[in-house]
Amino acid sequence: MLGGLNTRVMMEYLPEIWQGFLATLFLSTASFVGAMALGVLACALTIQPLRWLRAPAVVYVDVIRATPLLAQLYFLYFGLPRLGVVLPEMLIGIIVLSLNSGAYMAEIIRSGILSIPRGQVEAGMSTGLGYMQRMRLIVLPQALRTTVSPLIGQAIVLVKDSSLLSLISVVELTRAGQRIAIDRFMPVEGLVATALGYLVLYYLLKSAAGAWQARNSIPGRG
Amino acid sequence: MTNLNTLASAAIIASLAAVATPAVAGTLDDILARGELRVAVQTQGPPFSFMDKSGQRSGSAIELTTLMAEEMGVKVVYLDFDWDGLLPALMSGKADMLAADMTPTLARATKVAFTKPFMYVGAVAFVKQGGDIASVEDCKKPGTTVAVLLGSTGEKLAPVVFPEAEIKSYKGGGTLLLDAVASGQANCGLNDSSAVKAQAAAYPEGTFTIFEEMLSKEPLAYAVRYDSMDLLAWSNLFIDTVSLDGRLDTNLDYWVNSDSWKADH
Numbered sequence: 001m002l003g004g005l006n007t008r009v010m011m012e013y014l015p016e017i018w019q020g021f022l023a024t025l026f027l028s029t030a031s032f033v034g035a036m037a038l039g040v041l042a043c044a045l046t047i048q049p050l051r052w053l054r055a056p057a058v059v060y061v062d063v064i065r066a067t068p069l070l071a072q073l074y075f076l077y078f079g080l081p082r083l084g085v086v087l088p089e090m091l092i093g094i095i096v097l098s099l100n101s102g103a104y105m106a107e108i109i110r111s112g113i114l115s116i117p118r119g120q121v122e123a124g125m126s127t128g129l130g131y132m133q134r135m136r137l138i139v140l141p142q143a144l145r146t147t148v149s150p151l152i153g154q155a156i157v158l159v160k161d162s163s164l165l166s167l168i169s170v171v172e173l174t175r176a177g178q179r180i181a182i183d184r185f186m187p188v189e190g191l192v193a194t195a196l197g198y199l200v201l202y203y204l205l206k207s208a209a210g211a212w213q214a215r216n217s218i219p220g221r222g
Numbered sequence: 223m224t225n226l227n228t229l230a231s232a233a234i235i236a237s238l239a240a241v242a243t244p245a246v247a248g249t250l251d252d253i254l255a256r257g258e259l260r261v262a263v264q265t266q267g268p269p270f271s272f273m274d275k276s277g278q279r280s281g282s283a284i285e286l287t288t289l290m291a292e293e294m295g296v297k298v299v300y301l302d303f304d305w306d307g308l309l310p311a312l313m314s315g316k317a318d319m320l321a322a323d324m325t326p327t328l329a330r331a332t333k334v335a336f337t338k339p340f341m342y343v344g345a346v347a348f349v350k351q352g353g354d355i356a357s358v359e360d361c362k363k364p365g366t367t368v369a370v371l372l373g374s375t376g377e378k379l380a381p382v383v384f385p386e387a388e389i390k391s392y393k394g395g396g397t398l399l400l401d402a403v404a405s406g407q408a409n410c411g412l413n414d415s416s417a418v419k420a421q422a423a424a425y426p427e428g429t430f431t432i433f434e435e436m437l438s439k440e441p442l443a444y445a446v447r448y449d450s451m452d453l454l455a456w457s458n459l460f461i462d463t464v465s466l467d468g469r470l471d472t473n474l475d476y477w478v479n480s481d482s483w484k485a486d487h
Contacts, residue, residue: 081405089390089407169369169390169402178306178393182373185333187310 013180020176021197028159034098039105064103077168093165101158112147152209173197249450258297261287262317265302266395269420269477270323274487282477283321306373325375325440336443337457344436346415351431358433361410369399369408376412416478
């Protein structure tokens with residue numbers, strides 16, 4: 001079926017696809033960093049005991065997880081200007097993706113922390129370690145190991161979610177593929193070129209996850 | 223092995239036979255046989271095709287294609303697409319015909335066969351009322367952002383008319399362009415005058431200034447596939463017929479050349 005692909009046209013659009021690939025890579029990396037920061041913060045706020053600090057974090061995670069990413073994107077893109085804030089679409093894209101992924105990452109990190117048996121924390125307390133010490137020496141090193149795989153899974157989702165930014169005129173991988181479809185009326189060529197780009201990004205992330213796991217596997221825990 | 227070869231040869235012969243058989247059944251015959259004309263239209267593209275206030279599908283292209291189906295003696299079935307999904311829908315055979323306010327460009331015509339134009343339009347620029355931009359000339363200034371529709375003729379026209387401006391292409395219906403300009407994400411918008419006028423009507427009075435100056439003159443036509451020459455010939459005759467008997471003018475005067483439809487839809 002793919003034998004009929006017009007590879008000549010695909011090669012002709014290689015510069016656009018490459019630009020789109022770089023843009024998607026940049027958007028995803030920036031959003032991943034933002035999402036990690038938000039995720040760690042939201043998670044820290046949800047697991048600490050003060051109720052008034054916990055509430056905003058819980059609301060943030062719930063609201064984001066309950067609404068579609070596209071709605072969040074349009075809400076900020078067309079909504080913010082009503083409040084007098086006009087930001088470039090690239091920045092709006094990074095903000096939306098960070099906010100969105102951050103909520104999921106908060107949950108991933110939280111589940112990692114909660115997976116550490118209570119007994120270990122109690123053992124830390126009985127040896128006189130403070131809260132921060134227990135976190136730094138006992139909980140986080142172990143929690144991090146179990147969360148890396150799901151976090152990279154979330155990063156893979158984030159990379160694909162960034163395709164939605166093509167809707168607010170950001171030129172990234174999906175939009176670059178749409179160009180082939182629209183300029184040359186070759187939707188299949190455009191979609192295949194786009195898919196190949198995402199596939200490359202996916203394998204980069206997958207091999208990163210594999211390498212990390214190989215280096216940090218715990219004997220006896222797999 | 224021999225068995226496989228025999229099977230393969232049989233399959234090849236059968237497929238050759240299928241190809242070699244004279245193509246008696248054209249698209250028009252298919253339509254008549256299945257009793258329905260499948261038309262790809264834009265989900266939200268007033269005044270040509272849109273859902274009106276009461277949720278009824280309406281518009282100039284809807285009425286004309288309904289009339290076509292009536293004249294053929296078949297039912298009409300509509301398939302909804304975003305602007306950039308229209309051509310793929312026709313090319314992939316999902317629809318027999320594409321009925322939208324589409325300009326028959328030479329590039330598009332390498333893929334689909336256009337009917338005779340049913341009318342001519344021009345592209346206009348529009349801005350948010352009360353902003354800094356007072357004329358089309360202002361849109362041409364460096365640093366200005368111009369919103370266009372992905373895959374539209376406006377997108378091709380924009381770099382020519384506004385060579386110094388930054389072009390932003392939006393995917394989806396034309397109202398997205400108006401939203402982009404209304405919210406300040408783009409300074410100017412560029413699209414067909416009929417589409418801009420019809421869509422701006424849905425916004426509060428005084429939201430937009432539409433500059434009268436026509437920046438291009440473009441025909442509008444429906445399209446079929448190149449394997450549907452029978453349907454193309456029939457459609458051209460249909461357009462000739464309705465323009466002679468006045469039904470085309472009645473349609474266009476109501477839907478496109480005036481705001482009459484807004485009272486009813």
